[in-house]
Amino acid sequence: MKVTLFVTCLVDMFETNVGKATVELLERLGCEIDFPTAQVCCGQPSYNSGYVEHTKSAIKKMIETFEHAEVVVTPSGSCATMFHEYPQILNDEPGWSARARLLAEKTYELTDFIVNVLKVENVGAKLNGEAAYHPSCHMTRLLGIKDAPFTLLSNVEGLEMRPLPYAYNCCGFGGTFSVKMGNISEQMVDEKVDAAVSTKASILVASDGGCIMNIAGRMQRRHIPVKVMHIAEVLNAH
Amino acid sequence: MSIKISDGQFKDKVKENLQDDFMRGAVSSAQDRLRFRRLETAEELGNxxxxxxxxxxxxxxxxxxxxxxxxxxxxxxxxxxxxxxxxxxxxxxxxxxxxxxxxxxxxxxxxxxxxxxxxxxxxxxxxxxxxxxxxxxxxxxxxxxxxxxxxxxxxxxxxxxxxxxxxxxxxxxxxxxxxxxxxxxxxxxxxxxxxxxxxxxxxxxxxxxxxxxxxxxxxxxxxxxxxxxxxxxxxxxxxxxxxxxxxxxxxxxxxxxxxxxxxxxxxxxxxxxxxxxxxxxxxxxxxxxxxxxxxxxxxxxILGTEFQSVLQCIRCAACINVCPVYRHIGGHSYNSIYPGPIGAVLTPLLGGYDDFKELPYASTLCGACTEACPVKIPLHELLHKHRQVIVEKEGKAPISEGLMMKAFGIGAASNPLYTTGTKLATKVMKPFMKDKEFISKGPGPLKEWTAIREFPTLKNERFRDWYKNREGGDKK
Known part of the structure; x- marks a missing residue:
């Protein structure tokens, strides 16, 4: 299957390894990767801050960039959710809204795509260690993808999954929230870090670059030796 | 008392309440108890x-x-x-x-x-x-x-x-x-x-x-x-x-x-x-x-506006009991008799943006409130609508933020700008990379981020560069 990759701006700039892992993983599963270089950002930073009008041109740019795709896959629950919100954001412009709907319908978060489109539950990954999984808010609540990551992780050879206490609480990232309300964000991420530490797992897995930057950044500051990995990296380990 | 409970500013109240360990302990244990009981009785009722x-x-x-x-x-x-x-x-x-x-x-x-x-x-x-x-x-x-x-x-x-x-x-x-x-x-x-x-x-x-x-x-x-x-x-x-x-x-x-x-x-x-x-x-x-x-x-x-659904509220506080922000700052930080997500939506509507313009930003838009609401008020969407009104109609957002977001909008809409911008950023950020892995003291908006966490360094080779250089990778 030909898969058009939306790698997300965070991965493009900061988490190159996640992008590489996603490409290699999908190729191993028999997909042909298409990466349109015209892609930029899904628009969440300005959209979520309330700059809706200013975000529309970026959104339209993304719709054009991915229009040719058969399916769009992205290693981010949050950015996939944003694609799914495009039709409603462009509601006042019926032409664009219809084009946005076509894009939303063919856009999948990575684990959802593997489990529900490719119908693969075991990707043949091997990784020794104990891990906890942080379910990101947009992916679980807004996109409704709850089981796919666990299904895939439970089939990784050598990996022991441990339940993360208070998994349902947000990690405190929230885009600009993390800098606008830094002191609240700090308390939220600390609670997440403490929960991860309490599992005594050596790896914390997540599916969103934003959460990972936040949690890993706080762990590094607190000198906590838990490795924070994107699920694509875990599934690509073999 | 009226809807506003004191003359304090949101930021000061948050600072003060974050110090109150007892309150925070009481709130988090009440949240845990109430969440569990709510889910249990909902399950028991069925459908x-x-x-x-x-x-x-x-x-x-x-x-x-x-x-x-x-x-x-x-x-x-x-x-x-x-x-x-x-x-x-x-x-x-x-x-x-x-x-x-x-x-x-x-x-x-x-x-x-x-x-x-x-x-x-x-x-x-x-x-x-x-x-x-x-x-x-x-x-x-x-x-x-x-x-x-x-x-x-x-x-x-x-x-x-x-x-x-x-x-x-x-x-x-x-x-x-x-x-x-x-x-x-x-x-x-x-x-x-x-x-x-x-x-x-x-x-x-x-x-x-x-x-x-x-x-x-x-x-x-x-x-x-x-x-x-x-x-x-x-x-x-x-x-x-x-x-x-x-x-x-x-x-x-x-x-x-x-x-x-x-x-x-x-x-x-x-x-x-x-x-x-x-x-x-x-x-x-x-x-x-x-x-x-x-x-x-x-x-x-509020009737007939995009905020009408907030009037569906039956004052059960389920949204408050699951809010990860309320969990840490407690009710008094909101400076309104209506705290938590419902308060952050309702208070600016009843009490005005002048006194309560920070409240819609006191959320990560995580959606826990919307998921818990028994009458399906899209609370996190209404918080977002408030932000849009504050920025686009009320003009109450900070000017520096506005400029940054506008620049972001222009940059994100143009691929050449984005590509050069991200490349340039690596150079600009160089002096702040104390070692190769992360930045501990960032400039501008990064200052707030690095006050509490490390920031990843921009990679010399972005994903798109890797992809392009990869043998047979660039199929375009």
Missing amino acids: WEEWRSHGEEIRKHVLENLDYYLQELSENVQKLGGHVHFAQTAEDANRYIEDVVKKKEAKKIVKSKSMVTEEIGLNAVLEKAGCEVIETDLGEYILQLDEHDPPSHIVAPALHKNKEQIRKVFAEKINYTKSNDPTELARHARETLRSEFLTADIGITGCNFAIAESGSISLVTNEGNARLATTVPKTQITVMGMERIVPTFEEFEVLVSLLTRSAVGQKLTSYVTVLSGPRREGDADGPEEFHLVIVDNGRSK
Whole structure:
């Protein structure tokens, strides 16, 4: 299957390894990767801050960039959710809204795509260690993808999954929230870090670059030796 | 008190409350307990999602036909011999109630829990008029005794206080001499309040739902205080927000089922009281006179706007009980009697953006509130709508942020700009990379980020560079 990759701006700039892992993983599963270089950002930073009008041109740019795709896959629950919100954001412009709907319908978060489109539950990954999984808010609540990551992780050879206490609480990232309300964000991420530490797992897995930057950044500051990995990296380990 | 609880600024309040370890411990353990109980009772009821949809449908229907149901309700209350006053503003509501109090020459007033009377600042008005006003809901009573400490939660107003703090207040104010055992504390409050009920001239209550078809009001409580407040005094005044109506008892049953489970994780509270008008001939108890005060106070301005769904709220506080921001900053930080996600949506609408423009940003838009709401108010979407209004209509966003976001919008819409921008950024950031892995002290907006966490360094080779350089990778 030909898969058009939306790698997300965070991965493009900061988490190159996640992008590489996603490409290699999908190729191993028999997909042909298409990466349109015209892609930029899904628009969440300005959209979520309330700059809706200013975000529309970026959104339209993304719709054009991915229009040719058969399916769009992205290693981010949050950015996939944003694609799914495009039709409603462009509601006042019926032409664009219809084009946005076509894009939303063919856009999948990575684990959802593997489990529900490719119908693969075991990707043949091997990784020794104990891990906890942080379910990101947009992916679980807004996109409704709850089981796919666990299904895939439970089939990784050598990996022991441990339940993360208070998994349902947000990690405190929230885009600009993390800098606008830094002191609240700090308390939220600390609670997440403490929960991860309490599992005594050596790896914390997540599916969103934003959460990972936040949690890993706080762990590094607190000198906590838990490795924070994107699920694509875990599934690509073999 | 009115909707605003003090003159403090949001940022200062947050700072202060984040230091309050006791409050934070109390809030997080209450959240955990209430979340678990809510999910358990919802599960037990079965088909919870269908119940939610049904609840939403009822609330939407009422809001769309509010004029009709208000008319039906007031006609039916009057048929029962009750008086109805429609108050457009807080002042109007307070004036009417003060008039009733004066006419009755009332000296002592007992109140059962009511958020709308907090919203309009009724107690202060009545006290100024020379009345003794006694809150009889245990939580509200504790706060009143403690120099009118404001509520920090809409269902459990004294959530932020522990039993030792309560013991001290009781010892100081109502001659309490025993331990901090909650049973003993409650017994003492009960005994003290009993004599107040028996000597009160007027009972004032809130209203969970008014039932239009019968002209009834309903009160959902666990303490029984609302029953005493509505049976002993000769006059009853019930104050309700104008949107708190159900058409018939059929819808009432659905909403009460949703309310008690969502609020306190109970199948039913100890008391669900439905009262219809004043005492009739042959009735053993009940007030001789009944007044229903229906308060607008900014609600009708919300009707017909993109914020209308906030009026679906049944004040269960489920959103507050799951909010990860409320969990840490507590209710008082919001500086509104309506805290948490519902408060952050409702308060700027009722109290204005000038005083409350930070509240819509006190959220990560994680959606926990929307998921918990029993009548499906899209709370996180409404918080986002507020941000849009603040930025695009009110022009109240910081100028620097505006410039940054505009630049972002232009950059993100143009691939050449984005590509050069991200490449340039690597160069600009070089001096801040103390080692190769992360940045500990960033410039500009990164300063806030690196105040508490490390920031990843921009990679020399972006993903797109890797992909392009990869053998056979660039197929475009």
